[in-house]
Amino acid sequence: MSTRLIQGPAVTTLPIDHRGRQVLLDAYAYQGNNEHEQILALIHRSPEADPDVVPIVRLHSGCVTGDVFHSLRCDCYQQLQLALDAICTAPLGAIVYLPYQEGRGIGLYKKLLAYGRQDRGADTIEANVEIGVPVDARDYEFAAWVLRDIGFRTVTLLSGNPLKKSALVKNGIQVNKCAPLKSASNRYNERYIRTKRKRMSHDI
Ligand SMILES: [Zn+2]
Incomplete structure (x- = not known):
């Protein structure tokens, strides 16, 4: 992507309720090349943090069904909560x-089309192939740009997805360590998590 048209950051503070505790985060929003591409960086910074400390970072792709409605078909909500646990306690x-x-970059409508295929027996990869969309259409160039803009050039990445790490490295971010978030499976997402582990090389 071209980074020519990026706007931002718009900066404010965002108090959140995380597991019953109030946490104050710095919120930075950016707009990419079109109004559809927007990024929210929520930063936790403790006042006594060592200036050389390596930040912990989670790149989290939006999931309306998981993040908002706590769908059990994926592990997005759990991963977001585990990431917030780590970030809100890190310096x-x-x-x-x-x-x-x-x-994974195909949008809500096509995601639900793929879910329909999975209801009829396909796994998460086969379903995307059947409806003619990429298995993973995400890119992290804009996210890497945002990390550089907030001054995070070396990070510990909360992820078990090797593609995220290599995309960041390719875009100038050093990843000194990957720490996968281990979410628990349930009877609705068991197959999805197994497929991510076995067919997409995720360490989860
Ligand atoms: Zn999800």
């Missing part, structure tokens, strides 16, 4: 939230 950390990468 320096950020959730970089990518709402436009819904459904």
Whole structure:
């Protein structure tokens, strides 16, 4: 992507309720090349943080069904909560939230089309192939740009997805460590998590 038209950041503070505790985060929003591509970086910074501390970062692709409605078909909500646990207790950390990468980048409508195929027996990869969309259409160039803009050039990445790490490295971010978030499976997402682990090389 060209980074020519990026606007931002719009900056404010965002108090959130995380597991019953009030946490104050710095919120940075950016707009990419079109109004559809927007990123929210929520940063936790403790006042006594060492200036050289390596920040903990989660790149989280938006999932309306999971993040908002706590769907059990995926593990997005659990991963977001586990990431917030880590970030809100770290001296320096950020959730970089990518709402436009819904459904691994294919959008809400096609994600539900793929779910329909999965209801009839396909796994998460076969379903995408059947409806003619990429298995993973996400890209992290804009996210890497945002990380550089907030001054995070070396990070510990909360992810077990090797594609995220290599995309960041390719775009100038050093990843000193990957720490996968281990979410628990349930009877609705068991197959999805198994497919991510076995067929997409995710360490989860
Ligand atoms: Zn999800």
